[in-house]
Amino acid sequence: MNFVALFQALDTSQSTNSKRDALIAFIRESDPLESALAVEALTDRTRGKRLKPNALKQTAYLAFGEDRWLFEECYGAVGDLSETLAILFADQDTLPEITQPVLADWIHRQEKLGLLELGELANELLSLLKAFSKDEAFLFLKLSSGGFRVGVNKGLVHDAVAQAVAMDRAIIEERLMGDFIADGDWLHRLQSPVTQDELDARPLPFLLANPLIKTDLNSLDLSTVLVEYKWDGIRAQLIKTRETIRLWSRGDHDITEQFPDIVDAATTLPSQLILDGEILAGRPDHLRSFNDLQTRLNRKRITHNLLKTHPAFFRAYDVLRRDGEDIREKPLIYRKEVLATLAVAQSTVSFPNTPEQIAAMRESAREASAEGIMIKRRESPYVSGRKVGHWWKWKLDPMTADCVLIYAQSGHGRRASLHSDYTLACWTSDGDLVPVAKAYSGLTDAELKTMDRWIRKHTVQKFGPVRQVEPQQVFEIGFEGVTRSTRHKSGIALRFPRILRWRKDVGANDADRLAHFETLMKDSHAV
Amino acid sequence: MVSKKSCLREPLIIRTPEGLYCPKAHAHIDPWRPVDCALITHAHADHARAGSRLYHCALGGEGILKKRLGEHDIQTHVYGEVFILGDVKVSFHPAGHVLGSAQIRVDDGHSVWVVTGDYKRDSDPTCQLFEPVTCDVLITEATFALPIYRWPSMDQVMDRLFSWWDHHVRNHRTPVLLCYSLGKAQRIMAEIGNRSDRSVLVHNAVANLNLEYEQQGIELCQWERATESQKRISTDLIIAPPQVADSAFLKRFRPTELAMASGWMQVRGVRRRSTINQGFVVSDHADWDGLIRTIKDSGASQVYATHGETRVFTRYLNDCLHINAERLETAFGIEAGTDQ
Numbered sequence: 001m002n003f004v005a006l007f008q009a010l011d012t013s014q015s016t017n018s019k020r021d022a023l024i025a026f027i028r029e030s031d032p033l034e035s036a037l038a039v040e041a042l043t044d045r046t047r048g049k050r051l052k053p054n055a056l057k058q059t060a061y062l063a064f065g066e067d068r069w070l071f072e073e074c075y076g077a078v079g080d081l082s083e084t085l086a087i088l089f090a091d092q093d094t095l096p097e098i099t100q101p102v103l104a105d106w107i108h109r110q111e112k113l114g115l116l117e118l119g120e121l122a123n124e125l126l127s128l129l130k131a132f133s134k135d136e137a138f139l140f141l142k143l144s145s146g147g148f149r150v151g152v153n154k155g156l157v158h159d160a161v162a163q164a165v166a167m168d169r170a171i172i173e174e175r176l177m178g179d180f181i182a183d184g185d186w187l188h189r190l191q192s193p194v195t196q197d198e199l200d201a202r203p204l205p206f207l208l209a210n211p212l213i214k215t216d217l218n219s220l221d222l223s224t225v226l227v228e229y230k231w232d233g234i235r236a237q238l239i240k241t242r243e244t245i246r247l248w249s250r251g252d253h254d255i256t257e258q259f260p261d262i263v264d265a266a267t268t269l270p271s272q273l274i275l276d277g278e279i280l281a282g283r284p285d286h287l288r289s290f291n292d293l294q295t296r297l298n299r300k301r302i303t304h305n306l307l308k309t310h311p312a313f314f315r316a317y318d319v320l321r322r323d324g325e326d327i328r329e330k331p332l333i334y335r336k337e338v339l340a341t342l343a344v345a346q347s348t349v350s351f352p353n354t355p356e357q358i359a360a361m362r363e364s365a366r367e368a369s370a371e372g373i374m375i376k377r378r379e380s381p382y383v384s385g386r387k388v389g390h391w392w393k394w395k396l397d398p399m400t401a402d403c404v405l406i407y408a409q410s411g412h413g414r415r416a417s418l419h420s421d422y423t424l425a426c427w428t429s430d431g432d433l434v435p436v437a438k439a440y441s442g443l444t445d446a447e448l449k450t451m452d453r454w455i456r457k458h459t460v461q462k463f464g465p466v467r468q469v470e471p472q473q474v475f476e477i478g479f480e481g482v483t484r485s486t487r488h489k490s491g492i493a494l495r496f497p498r499i500l501r502w503r504k505d506v507g508a509n510d511a512d513r514l515a516h517f518e519t520l521m522k523d524s525h526a527v
Numbered sequence: 528m529v530s531k532k533s534c535l536r537e538p539l540i541i542r543t544p545e546g547l548y549c550p551k552a553h554a555h556i557d558p559w560r561p562v563d564c565a566l567i568t569h570a571h572a573d574h575a576r577a578g579s580r581l582y583h584c585a586l587g588g589e590g591i592l593k594k595r596l597g598e599h600d601i602q603t604h605v606y607g608e609v610f611i612l613g614d615v616k617v618s619f620h621p622a623g624h625v626l627g628s629a630q631i632r633v634d635d636g637h638s639v640w641v642v643t644g645d646y647k648r649d650s651d652p653t654c655q656l657f658e659p660v661t662c663d664v665l666i667t668e669a670t671f672a673l674p675i676y677r678w679p680s681m682d683q684v685m686d687r688l689f690s691w692w693d694h695h696v697r698n699h700r701t702p703v704l705l706c707y708s709l710g711k712a713q714r715i716m717a718e719i720g721n722r723s724d725r726s727v728l729v730h731n732a733v734a735n736l737n738l739e740y741e742q743q744g745i746e747l748c749q750w751e752r753a754t755e756s757q758k759r760i761s762t763d764l765i766i767a768p769p770q771v772a773d774s775a776f777l778k779r780f781r782p783t784e785l786a787m788a789s790g791w792m793q794v795r796g797v798r799r800r801s802t803i804n805q806g807f808v809v810s811d812h813a814d815w816d817g818l819i820r821t822i823k824d825s826g827a828s829q830v831y832a833t834h835g836e837t838r839v840f841t842r843y844l845n846d847c848l849h850i851n852a853e854r855l856e857t858a859f860g861i862e863a864g865t866d867q
Binding site: 070 | 677678679680682683686793794795796800802804805839
């Protein structure tokens with residue numbers, strides 16, 4: 001089994017289980033160098049792009065031999081540059097070789113191609129693609145341009161590797177996250193004996209809250225609960241062993257590398273400690289928006305400058321291990337006392353007496369830059385998963401606005417060739433429409449199809465794959481916050497905008513004005 | 528070849544609210560409303576509609592047309608036979624789309640117009656190969672008029688189909704191939720029969736048409752009608768129309784593995800957006816090369832594109848091949864993903 005066979009298995013399956021099974025079989029059966037390189041590619045570890053997307057596009061124009069607009073039409077219909085090239089140039093008739101390893105050879109070729117001048121590159125690449133089957137050409141190009149997505153995430157790959165070698169998942173993740181070297185010996189190294197410190201550095205299962213429903217609030221005995229803000233960041237466990245400090249987000253993702261400032265700050269904490277908390281942007285006395293936090297994620301390198309411009313810190317909710325002792329069975333109120341003895345930013349707790357006080361606290365969440373409140377039973381142990389009756393979350397309602405659809409674009413992947421990416425606008429005081437949000441989801445498949453037909457019929461102008469449409473359709477969008485932005489023409493950026501519903505009852509002229517967002521911004525404290 | 532003059536003449540075929548119409552013949556071509564006299568290119572639902580007084584079709588298409596429309600007055604013509612309607616000569620020519628599909632040629636002594644209907648240039652064991660017809664004006668389909676649509680050989684497709692079929696049988700899943708019940712299903716069954724002694728189970732909609740094909744001497748693979756009583760995983764391939772994907776029909780064969788045979792399957796995103804795991808690129812329409820070849824073969828100096836990627840196609844013909852081409856809006860054609 002080679003990488004092409006693995007891709008075919010992954011690509012023709014929609015169930016996570018069968019994808020996992022395919023990965024496990026591949027890791028067990030294939031050449032170890034092939035599987036090492038595959039894991040490297042699937043976990044997005046490939047360093048840099050071996051072929052620049054622009055070089056691919058220029059190659060395509062040269063090789064295509066027809067007018068550029070025709071190529072752009074093809075690209076628009078396919079929705080993926082590598083796939084477009086594979087369809088246009090690969091041999092549609094050959095079946096791919098699915099047993100012999102391919103990846104080491106491909107990477108070698110890509111590195112050589114990467115050194116060529118454009119004209120030469122076009123020739124070489126074209127003759128290479130012509131010898132490939134469609135699947136091979138697609139994969140070759142996908143791998144060469146970095147950013148390879150095939151409907152499996154890092155976590156699933158780590159799952160599969162762990163199962164293939166029958167080892168603990170978190171340990172495997174740690175070992176894969178460390179200095180992973182993609183060579184034929186990777187499986188042996190992965191299976192070396194586990195140390196005590198590695199065991200200690202594993203995260204514990206998170207306790208998750210259930211959404212609060214009205215009847216919960218009435219039936220709660222308020223003398224048994226405490227309330228704190230639900231902070232708007234990344235839920236994480238901060239683990240300090242004798243030898244290391246690790247940060248884990250939910251789903252067992254090690255995000256230590258992204259937050260060296262938090263690691264630095266944690267060096268003063270006692271070792272053999274596990275804290276549950278939230279990674280937040282800014283400083284404890286000056287919170288910043290979730291947008292700022294996102295800047296820190298998915299980066300290959302965190303620079304000094306970035307640490308200065310986008311600081312982050314850890315605000316603790318809970319203590320799960322103290323001095324090596326697992327205290328999850330102890331009541332929350334006790335764990336909060338332990339937390340208070342630690343020199344770490346922490347969430348303030350209050351003890352409301354009436355439902356009105358709880359509601360008032362929720363109302364104040366926006367001003368505090370929180371996304372709602374948490375109601376926790378004082379006696380609750382730290383159990384794993386989403387257990388009922390311990391913790392409740394009560395989030396703020398999203399902010400909303402009615403916006404007009406002005407541009408639509410084909411989606412990618414599952415939604416290629418269906419116009420599913422919408423640019424939505426609101427009115428300026430001068431009576432112009434200015435874009436405020438791009439939204440990708442929120443409509444049903446049936447609505448998407450209807451809208452797709454409408455969009456095709458009401459296109460005013462096309463810019464490559466983007467269609468400008470008649471400003472008629474109004475959608476209500478929901479979002480979690482408004483911040484000022486110098487990057488956008490509207491001067492604002494919305495946090496997590498999504499379409500709540502299609503407002504067929506609202507005409508374009510009755511959509512919201514930019515002033516509406518200004519008001520929302522004034523009402524909330526966050527900047 | 529056509530002279531400048533003939534282009535200035537009254538058009539031989541125009542578009543009316545009922546559909547394409549040849550005034551000199553007092554006949555419509557594939558009308559979408561009931562008319563007095565309908566010339567039918569083929570029996571697919573977007574081309575053949577019930578309610579007209581009289582139908583003309585190619586000889587092989589009568590039985591299917593009756594199955595689709597019910598009892599109607601139908602006159603059949605062998606391919607190439609010239610008959611007179613009003614002031615023009617009319618003839619049917621093989622279109623290679625499905626059994627009995629035809630291009631319709633109309634000749635008033637001054638110019639020749641051809642309406643292709645749907646067509647493909649690839650060989651198909653269930654119908655006669657497309658025959659190029661020279662003309663002055665060609666009214667063509669353009670369903671797959673983008674260079675990304677290039678069909679693989681049937682050998683390649685069948686290799687893939689068989690290995691997919693065997694793989695899922697080994698894993699105790701029933702392989703289900705969804706495809707259009709008129710034409711595509713029979714073509715695939717004939718190709719299976721040419722290569723193996725494998726047998727298939729078919730949905731009623733397919734079975735009824737199979738009988739018609741077999742009556743006309745078309746050899747299909749071994750097949751059986753899938754009945755209510757079969758409640759098990761099948762090692763035979765199930766062939767059914769796409770509409771049954773979420774229906775009770777498939778439940779009794781669970782666990783099932785779904786594949787779709789369609790030209791749209793050329794694009795990965797189209798398949799992945801559906802609930803279907805596997806796609807086979809099989810189309811009864813011309814691919815990009817087939818369309819261009821047909822325009823060139825026809826020698827037409829004026830082309831109208833009726834449905835599909837007409838915008839791209841007419842621009843390409845005008846800008847790159849310097850052939851006059853215009854879009855002609857019709858009620859033919861289909862949504863992406865429901866290849867007919």
